[in-house]
Amino acid sequence: MSAPPGSDRFRAVLGHFPTSVVAVTALDRAGTPVGMTVGSFFSVSLDPLLVGFCPARASTTFPKIRTAPGFAVNLLAHDQEWICRRLAARGADKFRGIGWRPAPSGAPVLEGALAWLDCTFADVHEAGDHYVVLGAVAALEADGEGAPLVFLKGALEPVRRGSGN
Template structure:
C-alpha cells in the first residue's frame, strides 16, 4: 500500500537535482534522433558503463535500441533551448541544432560539455521505464565551450556555480 499519488511522487522526486543530457543516435532509416534525459548515471568504471532511464513510450529510444549504439551529450548551462527542444514533440528536433557525427556516428551536439559514445549493453524493464546501460567506447570533452553544467531542479533549469 502507498500513501501518495503520482502527482506527489513527481513533486517530491523533483527535489532531487539532476544533470541534463541529450541521448542521440541515428535510427535504422538514417534519421538523427535525440531525447532529453535527466536520469543519466555513471554505473561502473571497470568495465566503463553508464546508464539512463527512458520511458517505455519513448519514440526515440524505441527507434534507437535496435542500432545498438548511442551518444550521451552532457548539456552546458547555456543550452536550455537544446534541453527543451529535445523534450518536446517535433518532426525534426535537430532543426537549427549544430551537430557533427561522433566517433560512432551518433550526433554530437555542438556546445555540449562532453560526448560519451556507447554500445548498448543491456536494456531492462522496470515499471514504466527501461534501465538502459551502455558500454562506453569513446569519450570527448570539447574545448572552448561553457564549462558550467546544466542542472534541473523542481521542473526548471537552474543556475549552479560549479567550481573549476
C-alpha cells in the same frame, strides 16, 4: 500502516534533488539523427566502463535509438536549454538548427555540449513505466568549459559555481 505516497508526492519530494540533463542521440536506420532529452543519466561502473539512463516506455524516440548500433550521451551546458526543449518535443525536425558532428559510432555529438560519451547497448531492462538502459562506453571527451544544465524543483536550472545551486 499508511498508504504509499502517490506519484505527485514522489515527484515533489525527489524534485529537491538535482538531476543532470543530457541529450541521448543516435542515427536511425535511414541515417537520420534522432535524439531525446533525459533527466536520469548516471555512471554505473568503472570496470567495465558503463553508464545508464532511463527513458520512458511511452517514448516514441527511444525505439528509434534502440535500433541503432550505438548512441551518444551529450552533457548539456547551461545555455543549451533550447536544445533540451527541442529534443523533448514530439514530432517535427528536432535537429533543425542544431549543429553536430559524428562520434566514432556515427551518433550525433552536439556542438556546445560540455562532454559526450559514445556508447553501445550493454543491456535494457523494463522498470515500471521506464526502461533502465546500460551503455558500454567506447569513447568519451570533455569538450566544453562551463556550467551544466540541471533539473531542480520542476525547472531547468544552470549550475552556477559558488551560488549555492
